[in-house]
Amino acid sequence: MAASDASQRRPPSGFDESPPAPSPALMAAVQAMKPVRMRSRFTAFAVVLALGLIWPVVTLLVRPLRQDMPGLPRAWIIGGAIVWGAVFVVSLAAALIPRRGDVLPGAGRASRLSFVGMLIVFLLALFFSASVPGMSVSPADRGWTLFDSCVHCIGYVFGVAGVCFVAGVLVLRRLMPVGTRRIGMALGAAGGALGGLALHFICPFAGTDHVVLAHVGGMVLAAAAGAALLPSLVER
Numbered sequence: 001m002a003a004s005d006a007s008q009r010r011p012p013s014g015f016d017e018s019p020p021a022p023s024p025a026l027m028a029a030v031q032a033m034k035p036v037r038m039r040s041r042f043t044a045f046a047v048v049l050a051l052g053l054i055w056p057v058v059t060l061l062v063r064p065l066r067q068d069m070p071g072l073p074r075a076w077i078i079g080g081a082i083v084w085g086a087v088f089v090v091s092l093a094a095a096l097i098p099r100r101g102d103v104l105p106g107a108g109r110a111s112r113l114s115f116v117g118m119l120i121v122f123l124l125a126l127f128f129s130a131s132v133p134g135m136s137v138s139p140a141d142r143g144w145t146l147f148d149s150c151v152h153c154i155g156y157v158f159g160v161a162g163v164c165f166v167a168g169v170l171v172l173r174r175l176m177p178v179g180t181r182r183i184g185m186a187l188g189a190a191g192g193a194l195g196g197l198a199l200h201f202i203c204p205f206a207g208t209d210h211v212v213l214a215h216v217g218g219m220v221l222a223a224a225a226g227a228a229l230l231p232s233l234v235e236r
Helices: 002-009 024-031 043-062 074-096 107-128 146-171 180-202 208-235
Strands: none
Touching: 043 074, 043 146, 043 180, 074 107, 074 146, 074 180, 107 180, 107 208, 146 180, 146 208, 180 208
C-alpha cells in the first residue's frame, strides 16, 4: 500500500529532470544587455519648446513690428508679453512634463491649466487692450473687414500651433497618456498662446474686437482642434 501511494505521488516522467542549459545565443544576449537610460521629465518639453519657437522668432526678425509700438505704454507691452508667454510655457509644460514621481503627464491637470490660461488672456484682451490715437489702425484702415482681419491672424496662430502640436505628438508617440483629448487641448492652447505672443508684437490691429476674436479666438480654436485631433491620431 505504501509503495502504491509513493508511486501515485511520484511526478510524471520529465518533471523531475534538470532544465536544459541556456543556449549560447541567449547567454550572449543577456551578457550584452546594458542599463536603459531613464527618460528625462523635461526632454519632451525642451524639444517642443525649441521647435515651436522657430517660426515666431523668424517672424519677429523678418516682419516689421506694429506701427503703434512706439506710442504704446511700455508696461502694457511687457506685461502682455509676459502673460502670453507664461500661458504658453505653463500649458506646454502641463501637457508634456509629468509630476515628480509620475511616468506620464496628468491629463486633468493639463486641461485645467490650459483652460485657466485661455481665460486669463481672454480677460486681458477684453479689458486691457491698448491703442494709440493716430498711430493704431483698424481693419477698415487697411480696406479689410473685421472678418478678413480675424481670418488672417487666426491662420497665423494655427500655423504656429500646428508646429507645437505635431512636435508634441511625435515626442509623446510612445508614451501617450490616458486622456489624450485633454492633452491635445493643452498642446493646442500652448501653440495658440505662442502665436498670440508673436501677434502681440506684429499685428497692426489694436481694436479689442479684433484681439479677442482673432488672437484669443485663434488660441481657443487651436485648443479645440488639438482636443479633436489627438485621440484619432493615437488610435492610428
